[in-house]
Amino acid sequence: MTAFDESERRAWAGQAEAYAGGFAKLCAYPVPRLLDAAGVREGGRVLDVGTGTGTVAVAACQRGAKVTAVDAEPGMVALAAQTAPAADVRLAGLPGLPFADDEFDAVVGNFVLNHVGRPRAALTELRRVTRPGGWTAVTIWAAPAAAGQALLGRAVQAAGATRPARLPALAPEDDFPRTEKGFAALLGDAGLADVCCETVLWEHRTTPGEWWSGPAAGVATIGQIVTSQSPGVVEEIKGHFDLLCAEFTGSDGALVLPHAALLAYGRAS
Template sequence: MKAWEGVGEAYAASYASLCAGSHDEILRRLGTAHGRRVLDAGSGTGALAARLMDAGWSVTGCEPEATMRVVAARNHPQVSMVEGALPALPFEDAAFDAVTANFVLNHVSDPRAAAQEIARVAAPDAVMIATIWIVSPSWFWQRVCDRAGLVVSPTGRLAPEKDFERSSAGFGGMLSEGGWPAVDVAEFSWTWRPTTDELWRSAEGGVASAGAFYRSLETAERERFARAFDRLCEECSDDGRVALDHTAAVAGSRRG
């Protein structure tokens, strides 16, 4: 989680609204709450946890990054948020009737171990749901770098024995290897329409790989990056917003 250190406020002002694009699909797959216990693992700033609570779930959010928890406490004080990170959650076996992990397993150091840990804390007959990116915002930032003449060196890649193919089939196979039974994976797409200010806040604030790359640049390179960003936004924006198409894979499984 080092890449997300200190980015809570910037994430809340930018990518949080992007990641919310999966919330309706997650709620649909979970079914009726009836006050059952759900863990939102990698809860970030607590937006999904709050949606789950509004839907009638008894919610626990779990998030390792302190600045994310600060934002969650301010914006969603009704949500119980604890410190913890996959693949070592601070909960007993079979503690929850459902577990969600929204755009989390694409960031952990050992995805299969994380999947196993989710299964461990899920009760018999519990629903487990996770999402990853198939098409993420990285394509937009690559175009910015190309225009700025900046070469992005691959960083943060997992060792081959830990990684998995970032496709629906690859995601489902990894979860099966992590102990999830009868995994059902589907893709869904939506268009995120952030303002140009929200997009820039993510880069300047160090959010995700693009933000980490921007922060690694020298002053002159940052200026080139910013100019390329402005030019691309001028071409792509409509009334100050940029329409960005994204695709995610959502996987569901039921224990028992």
């Protein structure tokens, strides 16, 4: 496990409920297209890696699939087990999954690759547990970030806050371009065939209070950056956030935040 992996495990510990109240709603949008890309259908054996609150597992169960879901955070596992009672939800995570080779007809991971220290090794593991001819489908956030996704980071930057040293970035040798071409190449490197990658665009509707609640609770990297600051700096970040929200506030008072993700999928051989 890399320093990045260890940092991610610490950052997400105990954050299931806070994540469910905000960012989980954002991450739900690509799920139908993710399941379509993996060919998830009735009776198929499906593995959902990094299930979080269980959103993907629920959707796969609704299609009649036989779903196994895993997450590395015990709180997420407990919440997902409640959310997706028809799924077999277990505590496990990348880079080592407790499953046999070729065990699943389809393997999916919704944004999980954003949280692993060795994305190539993680994808190789996803391919390993996918049966020959089955599909592996994954999403990540695109870079540069879409305007709505960049809102919180802009507030942090405007306040002059910096990323603490205890939050290491992904090692350069493990990183890759967060573009359609770069992400597709990553799947090809993992041994997947017939790789496709597309950009998924949507506008996430939320409220300023809900959007601020995640970072204020320390959810995700942006939340870890916010909560590592002094109270005065946190207040300054919040002030910039409030001002920047005006750019995205609709006539009904809701925030309308443009987001972009990459969806890539390939066939195991």
